[in-house]
Amino acid sequence: MSLFWRIFSLNAAGLVLAAALLLGPVTVSTPVLPAEALVVVVGLAVLLAGNALVLRIGLASLRRLGGAMAAADLLRPGPRAVVAGPAEAAELIMTFNTMLDRLEAERATGAARALSAQERERHRIARELHDEVGQTLTAVLLQLRRVADRAPDGLRAEVGQAQEATRAGLDEIRRIARRLRxxxxxxxxxxxxxxxxxxxxxxxxxxxxxxxxxxxxxxxxxxxxxxxxxxxxxxxxxxxxxxxxxxxxxxxxxxxxxxxxxxxxxxxxxxxxxxxxxxxxxxxxxxxxxxxxxxxxxxxxxxxxxxxxxxxxxxx
Structure with missing residues (x-):
């Protein structure tokens, strides 16, 4: 039963009962007698308590849905919200669960494409580092070795330092390429x-x-x-x-x-x-x-x- 019909039925039952009592044995005097006032207050309290109970039961499923929405994380899929409660709340929970399934599927698909593209780009960069930059540094290292053989004693130490720096750069390029792919x-x-x-x-x-x-x-x-x-x-x-x-x-x-x-x-x-x-x-x-x-x-x-x-x- 929907929340509307639950509240309407309770209020209608209370009003019909009050009308039947007023048309029957219950009367209201002027001024109002204490016993009559007690009957009206008790009837009003019962009607309000019934409304509060119906609303609390009817809105409990919405509170559960709110908790599920606050805890939803596409990176940490968890159990779906339980479909229960009035018709409106149950339909809303089903809609949310369906939307969450679709969002998780779309995110997984998008993440797969992005990570696949990332791996391809890493592979391309690693290949270029190895084939282009690595070969260039290797050629520079060979040239420095020939220069070191012909350099005078005063420059040989500096050329050696340049060789070591180039060799360290080449090792770093190779290490980066290995990590990329x-x-x-x-x-x-x-x-x-x-x-x-x-x-x-x-x-x-x-x-x-x-x-x-x-x-x-x-x-x-x-x-x-x-x-x-x-x-x-x-x-x-x-x-x-x-x-x-x-x-x-x-x-x-x-x-x-x-x-x-x-x-x-x-x-x-x-x-x-x-x-x-x-x-x-x-x-x-x-x-x-x-x-x-x-x-x-x-x-x-x-x-x-x-x-x-x-x-x-x-x-x-």
Missing amino acids: PGVLDELGLASALRSLATEFTAHGLTVRHHIVGGLPPLTEETELVVYRVAQEGLTNTARHAAADRAEVRLRPVADGVELLVRDNGKGIDAMPVGAGISGMRERALLIGAVLAVESRPGRGTDIRLRIPATVPGDR
């Missing part, structure tokens, strides 16, 4: 890529240990890339913001799939706003139907867990 992931697989990633971040006072369990279920190329990018982003956040000296990367099979854990002993992130890095990791997790959980302990570090289900949706 991890060739080891395509060539040797996810386990080797994660070990190489841990080795790469073991520098500047940070020690990264890795524990990659064998016997992992087969994963799609997209899933392996998401796992690698989440581990990469987690270690990047640790190196830049966590003030940690130890971190670890774990990849192991679990009962319902595969779990990636990136843990550090830094200062935690509870007091820090969620940045683009964590949001990007959540978007990547949604693309493969995975669940990302960030657990932070102030002063005791942060855990980033990516739980990949055993059966990955084929349409993703």
Whole structure:
């Protein structure tokens, strides 16, 4: 029954009952007698209490809907609001649930396209850095070597410094290219890529240990890339913001799939706003139907867990 008919029926019943009583045994004198006033007050109180009860019951579903709307997060899909209550409220809840389903589907599709375009752009930039800038610096390094052989003793030290700077720049270009497009992931697989990633971040006072369990279920190329990018982003956040000296990367099979854990002993992130890095990791997790959980302990570090289900949706 709709909220309108609930309130109307209650008010109509109260007015009909009051009219029947006034036409029957109940009378009102002038001046009003105390007993008559008591009957009118009690009747009015009963009518108001009934209206309040009907409104509270009828609006409870709207309050639940308001709570569901306030808690809705497209990056953290959760249970839908329960369809209950008067017809108007039930229809509104159904409309909201349908809209939320559509928004989540559209966001997942848009995020998939954006991340796919991002990976293609990373691949293009990495190839240009390696083929163009890397080859140019290699040629410069060879020319400096020939110059160093012919340079007088007074300039040989400066030419050597230029060689070292060029060699350092070439190494940095290669490192950036590897981070943009991890060739080891395509060539040797996810386990080797994660070990190489841990080795790469073991520098500047940070020690990264890795524990990659064998016997992992087969994963799609997209899933392996998401796992690698989440581990990469987690270690990047640790190196830049966590003030940690130890971190670890774990990849192991679990009962319902595969779990990636990136843990550090830094200062935690509870007091820090969620940045683009964590949001990007959540978007990547949604693309493969995975669940990302960030657990932070102030002063005791942060855990980033990516739980990949055993059966990955084929349409993703």
